[in-house]
Amino acid sequence: MNYTTEIMDIYKETSPEENVLIPDDISVKDDRKYKLTARNINAFYGDLHALKDINMNFPQNSVTAFIGPSGCGKSTFLRLFNRMNDYIEGFRLEGEIILDDVDIYNEKIVIEQLRKDVGMVFQKPNPFPKTIFENVAYGLRIQGENNKSFLQDKVENALKQVALWDEVKDDLKKNALSLSGGQQQRVCIARALAVEPKIILMDEPTSALDPISTSRIENLIFELREDYTIIIVTHNLQQAGRISDFTAFFYLGDLIEMGRTHDIFTNPKNKRTENYITGRFG
Amino acid sequence: MHTKKNENIIEFLLFMSAFITVLTTIGIILVLSIEAFKFFKEVSIFEFLTSKEWTPLFTKKNFGILPLLSGTILTSLIAILVALPLGLTIAVYLSEYTSKKFRDYIKPSLEVLAAVPTVVYGFFALTVVTPFLQKLIPGMSGFNSLSAGIVMGIMIIPIISSMSEDALRAVPYSLREASYGLGSTRLQTAFRVTVPAASSGIVVSVILGISRAVGETMIVAIAAGQQPRFTFNPLVPVETLTAYIVQVSLGDVPHNSLEYRTIFAAGITLFVFTFILNNISYYIKTKYREKYE
Ligand SMILES: Nc1ncnc2c1ncn2[C@@H]1O[C@H](COP(=O)(O)OP(=O)(O)OP(=O)(O)O)[C@@H](O)[C@H]1O
Ligand SMILES: [Mg+2]
Numbered sequence: 001m002n003y004t005t006e007i008m009d010i011y012k013e014t015s016p017e018e019n020v021l022i023p024d025d026i027s028v029k030d031d032r033k034y035k036l037t038a039r040n041i042n043a044f045y046g047d048l049h050a051l052k053d054i055n056m057n058f059p060q061n062s063v064t065a066f067i068g069p070s071g072c073g074k075s076t077f078l079r080l081f082n083r084m085n086d087y088i089e090g091f092r093l094e095g096e097i098i099l100d101d102v103d104i105y106n107e108k109i110v111i112e113q114l115r116k117d118v119g120m121v122f123q124k125p126n127p128f129p130k131t132i133f134e135n136v137a138y139g140l141r142i143q144g145e146n147n148k149s150f151l152q153d154k155v156e157n158a159l160k161q162v163a164l165w166d167e168v169k170d171d172l173k174k175n176a177l178s179l180s181g182g183q184q185q186r187v188c189i190a191r192a193l194a195v196e197p198k199i200i201l202m203d204e205p206t207s208a209l210d211p212i213s214t215s216r217i218e219n220l221i222f223e224l225r226e227d228y229t230i231i232i233v234t235h236n237l238q239q240a241g242r243i244s245d246f247t248a249f250f251y252l253g254d255l256i257e258m259g260r261t262h263d264i265f266t267n268p269k270n271k272r273t274e275n276y277i278t279g280r281f282g
Numbered sequence: 283m284h285t286k287k288n289e290n291i292i293e294f295l296l297f298m299s300a301f302i303t304v305l306t307t308i309g310i311i312l313v314l315s316i317e318a319f320k321f322f323k324e325v326s327i328f329e330f331l332t333s334k335e336w337t338p339l340f341t342k343k344n345f346g347i348l349p350l351l352s353g354t355i356l357t358s359l360i361a362i363l364v365a366l367p368l369g370l371t372i373a374v375y376l377s378e379y380t381s382k383k384f385r386d387y388i389k390p391s392l393e394v395l396a397a398v399p400t401v402v403y404g405f406f407a408l409t410v411v412t413p414f415l416q417k418l419i420p421g422m423s424g425f426n427s428l429s430a431g432i433v434m435g436i437m438i439i440p441i442i443s444s445m446s447e448d449a450l451r452a453v454p455y456s457l458r459e460a461s462y463g464l465g466s467t468r469l470q471t472a473f474r475v476t477v478p479a480a481s482s483g484i485v486v487s488v489i490l491g492i493s494r495a496v497g498e499t500m501i502v503a504i505a506a507g508q509q510p511r512f513t514f515n516p517l518v519p520v521e522t523l524t525a526y527i528v529q530v531s532l533g534d535v536p537h538n539s540l541e542y543r544t545i546f547a548a549g550i551t552l553f554v555f556t557f558i559l560n561n562i563s564y565y566i567k568t569k570y571r572e573k574y575e
Contacts, residue, residue, distance in 0.1 A: 082463060084459065084462065084463065087462075089381070112465045112466065112467055113465065114465075115462065115463055115464065115465040116464075116465040119463065119464070120459075120463040122456060122459065122460065122463075124456060126454070126456040126457055126459070126460045127460075128457060128460065128461075128475055128479070129457075129478070129479050130478070138461070138464060138474070139464035139465060139466075141474075142461075142464065142465065142466040142470050142474065143465070188460070191460075191464065192463070192464070195464060195465065
């Protein structure tokens with residue numbers, strides 16, 4: 001059985017001009033309307049076949065959630081989009097990842113440049129042991145930006161975007177590690193936003209946080225969709241239901257089913273998906 | 283056999299070894315203090331700390347520790363100026379750029395540097411480094427703190443590189459990922475994130491390196507000359523605290539004389555010096571240990 005090339009059966013706005021797309025208008029091979037496309041992806045850690053023949057499209061300004069049991073390849077897939085797996089010894093990739101018509105695994109791609117377009121937020125908050133200000137300014141500084149007032153503007157903006165500005169505006173010189181876990185994670189999101197990426201990858205961004213911080217970050221993701229294309233890995237199915245437009249269910253390296261979140265949760269086509277979301281395994 | 287009795291014996295042995303170590307330390311401090319105390323009954327602490335002459339073995343005796351102190355500081359400073367940049371570069375290279383396999387080969391060969399007997403280093407400084415430097419710097423004397431310091435620096439490279447590497451590798455990988463994720467190169471990540479995050483460990487390695495240099499005896503005794511001189515000129519002969527102690531211990535100064543007690547005065551100065559350094563490093567270590575927990 002080949003589940004892997006199920007395509008999304010629902011489409012939303014991709015750009016202001018195009019408005020709502022009609023179902024059947026889009027096929028897997030038609031990537032023009034998508035911000036990001038993964039094509040015929042196979043990934044290996046040594047002999048382990050971690051991702052099997054996966055195709056997937058991501059419309060602009062959408063939130064896509066990856067769900068599935070532990071070890072099914074969600075993180076591996078997510079980390080393909082900013083080439084974070086490149087450093088892993090023995091990792092091998094087949095297939096293409098296309099961002100705005102460009103294959104990001106193309107030899108000419110400068111990885112550092114790519115990562116400015118594709119930001120990432122990690123599972124455990126990982127602020128640098130620097131001040132809040134320097135954390136958020138980091139991405140700009142490494143691009144050679146040292147203009148104080150420019151940096152100040154950017155930092156303020158990014159912190160406002162993550163609704164942290166009012167809490168920390170008087171403590172920008174405080175070490176980011178002295179903040180609470182939820183605040184640290186928002187600093188990390190602000191840090192990613194400050195370099196103005198187009199895509200944001202989030203690998204279980206709330207799994208280490210308390211419920212209140214979690215719901216703040218969920219609200220934030222909901223708002224960020226206006227300006228970014230977001231992919232989020234989560235073990236929290238309610239969370240996927242609340243914040244995502246599309247949901248993809250992975251199992252043992254296969255993409256079992258993908259579709260509009262509402263459909264996946266109310267009317268899954270595949271038995272495995274159904275079992276997983278009803279909590280019968282996972 | 284895990285009987286209760288066996289456990290007790292083992293526990294007792296463990297306690298004894300700890301106890302003996304502490305006892306030895308106390309004994310050393312006691313002997314040093316008693317002899318130094320006798321010394322300071324005859325020589326005022328004020329003279330000891332302020333006089334710029336150290337001539338206890340001459341007829342006109344002066345007991346100023348400053349020349350020995352300056353010799354020690356000067357040679358150690360030169361050593362650290364050599365060892366820190368090299369050691370840190372090696373540490374960054376090993377922890378950030380190499381594979382585990384390569385590291386497993388290179389590290390033991392680096393540690394060989396620490397296993398070379400110091401007398402060999404001293405000889406090397408005197409017969410290789412000094413003649414070489416004399417070609418570059420005319421007028422440099424045959425005994426000097428520069429070549430002794432440089433060679434001492436080479437000797438402490440492994441201390442700095444291996445401890446700094448441990449500190450760098452203790453920095454969580456997630457911080458590097460965060461940095462890569464924002465578009466930085468390996469080099470930017472190393473110097474903007476990893477090294478600053480490991481700074482406390484690096485500082486500790488430097489302090490231990492300094493305290494090793496301060497206590498080093500053979501190299502300076504052989505290559506730096508044995509002339510107490512209050513100077514920070516690296517080209518002339520000097521004498522360090524340790525070199526002085528060797529000189530007097532090997533000489534024919536009668537025991538229980540004032541001359542003889544000078545080595546305890548020098549010894550306690552050295553002890554205070556390294557004691558302070560070790561405590562600073564201990565303080566830094568404990569203060570910053572839980573940073574990532
Ligand atoms: N660095 C690695 N080296 C070797 N194998 C790896 C590596 N990282 C992941 N794997 C393997 O690849 C498979 C997919 O792992 P991945 O981390 O992508 O799963 P995941 O869906 O994110 O799981 P989780 O929900 O636990 O985070 C697993 O079998 C895992 O053991
Ligand atoms: Mg994962």
